[in-house]
Amino acid sequence: xxxxxxxxxxxxxxxxxxxxxYFNCELESLTMPFWSWQDIQNGxxxxxxxxxxxxxxxxxxxxxxxxxxxxxxxxxxxLNDDREVxxxxxxxxxxxxxxxxxxxxxxxxxxxxREHYYESAKGKELQH
Numbered sequence: 001x002x003x004x005x006x007x008x009x010x011x012x013x014x015x016x017x018x019x020x021x022y023f024n025c026e027l028e029s030l031t032m033p034f035w036s037w038q039d040i041q042n043g044x045x046x047x048x049x050x051x052x053x054x055x056x057x058x059x060x061x062x063x064x065x066x067x068x069x070x071x072x073x074x075x076x077x078x079l080n081d082d083r084e085v086x087x088x089x090x091x092x093x094x095x096x097x098x099x100x101x102x103x104x105x106x107x108x109x110x111x112x113x114r115e116h117y118y119e120s121a122k123g124k125e126l127q128h
Contacts, residue, residue: 004057004069007092011059012036019103023078024087029104034060051083067095 014034020027035043035058043058052058056068056077064081069092076095078087089095 018099022098
C-alpha cells in the first residue's frame, strides 16, 4: 500500500487555490472546503457511522457527499449520500489535474458561468 500521508496533509491547502473541479466532464463548483489533517484524522473514526468503507479516507465533503482516497487502489472517488460512486479519478495526480481556479458564479438562478481567477492562486505550486 502506497503512503498517501503527504497528499492528505496538504489537501487543506487546495482551498487557497481551487474553486471548482472537472467532475464527469462538467465543471462543478467546490462548495465546501477541503478538510484539515485533523479533520481527516477525526473522520477515520466516523466512517462506520456514515457507512463509508474502511479502505476510503474522506478528505472533502459534509458526510452526505464526499471525496475519498481509496488507500488500496490509489483512486480518488466521489460518493453521494447513498454511497453510490459518482466519479472516479485514477490517481491523486489525475484528481489534482482536474481541479480548476475558475470560480463558478451563477446569475439570477441560471446555469451560465463566468470565469474569475483568485489572486492568491498566482505563483502557488502544489506537489503532486
